[in-house]
Amino acid sequence: MAILFDKIALIGIGLIGSSIARDLKALGLARHVTISSRTGETLKRAEELELGSQYVSSAADAVEGADLVVVSVPVGASGAVAQEIAPYLKAGAIVTDVGSTKASVIAQMLPHIPEGVHFIAGHPLAGTEKSGPDAGFTGLFKGRWCILTPVEGTDPGALAKLQEFWQALGSRVDEMDPEHHDKVLAIVSHLPHIIAYNIVGTADDLENVTESEVIKYSASGFRDFTRLAASDPTMWRDVCLHNKDAILEMLARFSEDLAYLQRAIRWGEGDKLFELFTRTRAVRRSIIEAGQDVDAPDFGRHTLDNKS
Numbered sequence: 001m002a003i004l005f006d007k008i009a010l011i012g013i014g015l016i017g018s019s020i021a022r023d024l025k026a027l028g029l030a031r032h033v034t035i036s037s038r039t040g041e042t043l044k045r046a047e048e049l050e051l052g053s054q055y056v057s058s059a060a061d062a063v064e065g066a067d068l069v070v071v072s073v074p075v076g077a078s079g080a081v082a083q084e085i086a087p088y089l090k091a092g093a094i095v096t097d098v099g100s101t102k103a104s105v106i107a108q109m110l111p112h113i114p115e116g117v118h119f120i121a122g123h124p125l126a127g128t129e130k131s132g133p134d135a136g137f138t139g140l141f142k143g144r145w146c147i148l149t150p151v152e153g154t155d156p157g158a159l160a161k162l163q164e165f166w167q168a169l170g171s172r173v174d175e176m177d178p179e180h181h182d183k184v185l186a187i188v189s190h191l192p193h194i195i196a197y198n199i200v201g202t203a204d205d206l207e208n209v210t211e212s213e214v215i216k217y218s219a220s221g222f223r224d225f226t227r228l229a230a231s232d233p234t235m236w237r238d239v240c241l242h243n244k245d246a247i248l249e250m251l252a253r254f255s256e257d258l259a260y261l262q263r264a265i266r267w268g269e270g271d272k273l274f275e276l277f278t279r280t281r282a283v284r285r286s287i288i289e290a291g292q293d294v295d296a297p298d299f300g301r302h303t304l305d306n307k308s
Contacts, residue, residue: 004165005067007032011059011081012072013046014232015127016098018136020070021051023169026138036062046133060088068094068165071109075099076238079108091116094158098124100185100235102149102178104242110151118158121178122148123185124171129230142170143291149178186246190239191254194247196228197236 008030010017017035024030035052036059037043047055056062063069063085071081078097089095095117099105102121113119126144128135146166150159163173176184203214203222218226240247264272288295 001027001029001168003031004029004161004168006030007034007066008068008070009034009036009059009062009066010052010070010072011036011062011085013037013042013051013133014072014131015135016124016140017070017072018046018049018051018133019126019138019140020072020136020169021046022136022138023141025051027168029165029168030068034062034066042133049133051133051136059085063093064088065090066093068162069096071095071097071099073097073099074232074234074238075101075105075108075242078105079112082109082112086112086114089114089117093117094162095119096122096148096162098122100189100239101243102147102176102181104182106149106151106178118155120148120150120154120159120162122146122162122166123181124166125189126171129227131232131235139170141166144171146171146173147176147181148173149176149181151178182243183246183249186243186250190243190247191250193228193231193236194240194251195254196225199225200229 008024010021010033013021013035021033021035024033032054033052034054034056035043035046036056037046038057038059040057043055043057046052054062059081066089069085069089071078073081078099082095085095095109095113096119097105097109099121100123102123106119106121109121110119124141124144124146126141146169148159148162148166166173199222206214214222261273261276263269264276287293
């Protein structure tokens with residue numbers, strides 16, 4: 001595959017950043033990849049894994065001369081990173097991010113981006129509950145969506161170049177208004193994680209059920225909730241704080257639907273329960289048909305694990 005950028009800077013080298021680094025290396029998409037992390041241990045591990053060409057603790061040092069800068073930090077840190085790197089960005093560079101909220105990230109980062117530099121917020125819809133440089137793997141983005149949320153006046157050439165980058169990593173690319181993105185992700189990603197955290201927390205708080213019983217007798221339902229609830233606490237704290245309006249709206253709707261379900265169970269309304277479960281089962285089938293999961297035992301996890 002042809003080289004797309006002479007130099008790429010990766011700010012943050014967790015699951016997403018390290019997966020990008022592995023794909024860049026495997027596909028030969030850049031001549032030079034500089035990796036930056038504030039955490040010395042993380043940076044050292046990235047170097048041990050040979051994820052890049054250069055390793056620096058300073059984000060400012062990392063972006064000097066970079067044609068593409070990918071910011072992979074918790075969304076609450078986006079503004080601070082943009083402020084730090086702004087004076088060192090070269091004219092014509094493309095700056096993007098991978099955060100799960102977009103309106104907040106744009107509000108934090110865009111004011112710091114100098115004229116002549118192209119900022120295009122993005123969100124690859126891919127990942128696992130694991131974190132750190134060891135968590136990444138080649139092919140993470142293959143067949144997954146990457147949503148770009150360009151603001152008004154975005155340079156078409158820079159947008160096309162960033163689309164080409166994500167497509168080279170195997171992603172399907174779509175564009176979306178930032179606020180609409182945040183509402184969509186609130187229901188398909190943020191709310192499921194919040195519910196998972198809450199259910200696991202409820203089980204942990206039960207006084208008449210011991211922790212050993214919860215772990216020993218974990219059925220597939222509870223076990224799969226714990227997978228989501230094992231996601232990075234810093235990341236999800238920031239998601240809740242930086243997409244709170246959309247999340248609160250979806251939580252309110254969920255609470256209303258939950259109350260409906262409670263009434264149906266209380267009054268033995270089997271027809272309502274059957275209708276709901278039939279409708280939701282169809283959603284699962286649609287996800288499989290759309291290629292966002294595979295129809296295999298254990299939610300296809302063994303199949304996906306083998307791919308990694």
